Amino acid sequence: MLAYRHAFHAGNHADVLKHLVLSEVLRHMAEKEKPYTLVDTHAGAGGYSIEGQYAQKKGEYVHGISKLWDAKDLPAPLARYLEPIRAFNSGGQLRQYPGSPAIANLLMREQDRLRCYELHPTDYRILDTYLSTRPNTQVSDKDGFSSLRGELPPPSRRGVVLMDPSYELKTDYGKVITAVREGLEKFADGVFMVWYPQLQLLESAQLPQRLKAAADAGVGAKKGWLHVRLTVQQQSDSRAFGMLGSGMFIINPPYTLHDELQECLPYLVEKLGQYDGANFLLEQRAA
Structure with a gap:
């Protein structure tokens, strides 16, 4: 949707969970010498000012990345997640939050291929400029959903797809x-990551089950699936439509x-939880 701007939500609890997962997946992919491809179907602008009017309007980063920035007791995966975010900032102060393309840019090797899709014209121009000097990179203002089939399978047969509309x-x-x-029909070996908001909506509640069915059906996922959800806020009443948490x-x-x-999850519940009932879910099905 062209009206959506992630700058309002940059660095919130959902970004923490999403980018923690992205960071660990990309680090794992880099353990093998053979290059891989990352396809980001809804890439955004690449980076966001924490001090800008958009982020300051809602201040969601205050209950997200800010809770971790000065922490001294971070579990190792969270400490690794923070490394590219610190690299994206200078002087030791949190002023900017990197989106998924920027985190990828900081973690991927030159031989790895990056494919980013973003429909919002302003965010597309910002991202295209930011990644203009990175080798093996294409930034497109086409629809990421409809373009994904053309990206799969990648040349090296090693690839990751991030979908976070x-x-x-x-x-x-x-x-x-x-x-x-x-995607699974064309590239059953691929790593597919789907982010979703935890909302008081039937579509949101049903999505994990539908993803499980999709992963298990047809060609299927060769290495199974993993589902993680972090709930940080409490529904205030039956008419509440706010995001209670998010999942990957x-x-x-x-x-x-x-x-x-x-x-990491018990730590994130303690640090990012905004009510006593904050919790997490972690489930997995092996191949």
């Missing part, structure tokens, strides 16, 4: 399922990811 349109839920099914569904996850998240 805004879900402001309910049709995004169905598009995610279709993209996952079609990973198909063909690295074998190390479950234990890495298990180490």
Whole structure:
């Protein structure tokens, strides 16, 4: 949806969970010398000013990245997650928050291929400029969902797909399922990561189950799936529509990811939880 700007939400609890997973997956992919491809279907602007009017309007980063920035007792995976964010800032102060393309740029090797899709014209121009000097990179203002099939399978047969639409349109839920099914048909070995918001909506509640069915059906996921959810806010009443938390569904996850998240999630509940009932869910199905 062209009205959506992630700058309002940069560095919030959902970004922490999403980019923690992204960081660990990309580090795992880099353990092998053979190059890999990352396809980011909803890339955004690449970076966001924490001090700018958008981020300051809602201040969501205050209950997200700011809670971790000066912490001294971070579990190792969270400390690794913070490394590219610190590199994105200078002087030791948190002024900017990197989006997924910037984190990828800081973690990927020159031989690894990066493919980014972003429809918002302003964010597309910012991202295209930011990544203009990176080798093996293409930034496109085409629809990421419809373009994904053309990216799979990648030349090296090693690849990661990140899908994190805004879900402001309910049709995004169905598009995610279709993209996952079609992606697995073309590239059953690929790592598919889907972010979703935890909302008081039927579509949001049903999405993890639909993703499980998609991962298990047809060609199927060769290495199983992993589902993680972090709930940080409490529904205030039956009419509340705010985001209570968020989740990540990973198909063909690295074998190390479950234990890495298990180490971090109790810490994130303690640091990012905004009510006494804050909690997490971590489930996995091996191949």
